[in-house]
Amino acid sequence: MASARDEHFVLFLFALLASILGILTLIVGGALAIWGFHAYSIPSNSMNPTIWAGDLCLAEKFTYHFSRPKRGDIVVISTPVDNELRCRRIIGVPGDVLEVKFGRILVNGCPLSECQPPVGPTDRIGSDGYPQYLAYNGDQFVVQEETYFLIVDQLANVLDSRYLGPFSSKSILGRVDVIIHSGHWRLSVLPG
Secondary structure, three states, X not given: XXXXXXXXXXXXXXXXXXXXXXXXXXXXXXXXXXXXXXXXXXXXXXXXXXXXXXXXXXXXXXXXXXXXXXXXXXXXXXXXXXXXXXXXXXXXXXXXXXXXXXXXXXXXXXXXXXXXXXXXXXXXXXXXXXXOOOOOOOOEEEOOOOEEEEEOXXXXXXXXXXXXXXXEHHHEEEEEXXXXXXXXXXXXXXXX
């Protein structure tokens, strides 16, 4: 038969274990909130066919604490114009030379659609009257340190680095790793 002292000891151990689990949950939850996954709802079709309006993107910050963003990564950014959250694809990393030849974007002399790894579904440039960093044949741009050249998959009438210039590494909120497609509830996991 258990004594009252044994029962109190068991209750003490249970309370201690519950406290430790609670503290660990707060620590892990805080770490995930700071470095982990964040969900972003995408407001436009500028990244289709990869991401459509209403899709939910899970972006993680952890990777960029230990490595630099890479060409081809899809990232969530805060745009300087309206502080809205947007998804964009990195096509230029520090040191890259971007240029336009015959209406196509080239990165270090290679058309985007032929780069390794492949970068986006199109490399055709269109001109719609806005001032641009890469608009006409012969235009050239060198990506500086701590900046990235970001574009969308639908190249018409969308604010990206072609209009706004390069984005600083501080404006990148995270790399998109998972897309939950809202129209047909399909899940895509991006490589990388």
